[in-house]
Amino acid sequence: MMRVAIIGNSHIGAYAEAADAIRAAYPGLALSFFVFPRHDLRSGELGDDGWLRARGDHNSALPSAIDLAAQDRVIVAGQPFAMIGLNALLGAFDILGWPGTGKPRRLSPALFADYTRQAVNGAAERLMRYFHDDGEGRFAYLPQPLVTDLARPGSSKMASLAFHPAAPHIFAQWHDALAAAATDLPCTIAPQPQDLRASDIFTPRHFARAATLPAGQSPAPADHIHMSAEYALAHFRAIAKTWPELHNSPERPPGPLPIKESE
DSSP: OEEEEEEESGGGHHHHHTHHHHHHHOTTEEEEEEEOTTSSGGGEEEOTTSEEEEOSOOOSSSOSEEEGGGOSEEEEEEEOTTHHHHHHHHHHOEETTSOOOOOSOEEOHHHHHHHHHHHHHHHHHHHHHHHTOOSSSSEEEEEOOOOOTTSOTTSSHHHHHHTSTTHHHHHHHHHHHHHHHHHHTTOEEOOOOGGGOSSSSOOOGGGBGGGGSOTTOOOOGGGGTSBOHHHHHHHHHHHHTTOGGGTTSOOOOOOOOOOOTTO
C-alpha cells in the first residue's frame, strides 16, 4: 500500500473531487487530504512529530490534521511561486522592449529574468524548509494551474499576469524559472503538463470548474481559476508516472468522475 497525501490551498478541491477516480486507477494507493484553513503555510503548523495541524478555525470537511511522517509521497498543490512578487514588480515597472502599460519606470528583460528566477527559487526554498524536504523527491510541489481566458483580470494574481500586455514573455520566464529551481535546488516541481494547457498562459476552458456548473448558473470569478476533477485526475496521473513505487502496479482505467449537475 502506497500512502499519498494531497495538501495545500483551495486548489486541492479538484483533487478531492477526483479522489474516487484516482483510487480506482491506482488501487494500491491510500489517499489523504488536508487544506490550510487560510490558504497559506502560516495557517498550519508542522510539528516535530510529523503531524501537520491547522491553526485556528478550520471550516472544511477535510481533516484539520494529517500525519505527514506516515506518507510515502506528499503533493503540495496550488502554490503561487512568486506570483505575488511579480504582480508587485509589474505594478511599478514595464519591461524594456516588451508591450507595456505606460509606466514611466522600466526594467531590462535581463533584470526581470533574474528577479523571476530568484523569486521562484526563494519560494521553492521556503516550501522545502517548511516541510523539511531533503530533496529526495517525497514532496512534489504543484504551481497554481493557469487560469482560463474567461477569467476576470484582477480576480487572482495569476489572472492579472495572464492579461498583462507582455503575458507571453512573463509566463515564458516563469515556466523557465520553475524548471531551473527544480534542477538547481533540487526539488520536485510538477508544473501543469503541456496537454493540460491551451498555451503557456491559459488552461482550456473545459478543464475549469466553471465548465462543471449546472446550465444557467453564472460562474463566480474563482470558477475560471480553479480546475475540475477531470483536470486533477489528469495531472495526478502525470505525477504518478514519475513514482518508481507504481512501476510494478499496472494502472487501471479511472473510476467515474463526478457527474455534472446539468447532465
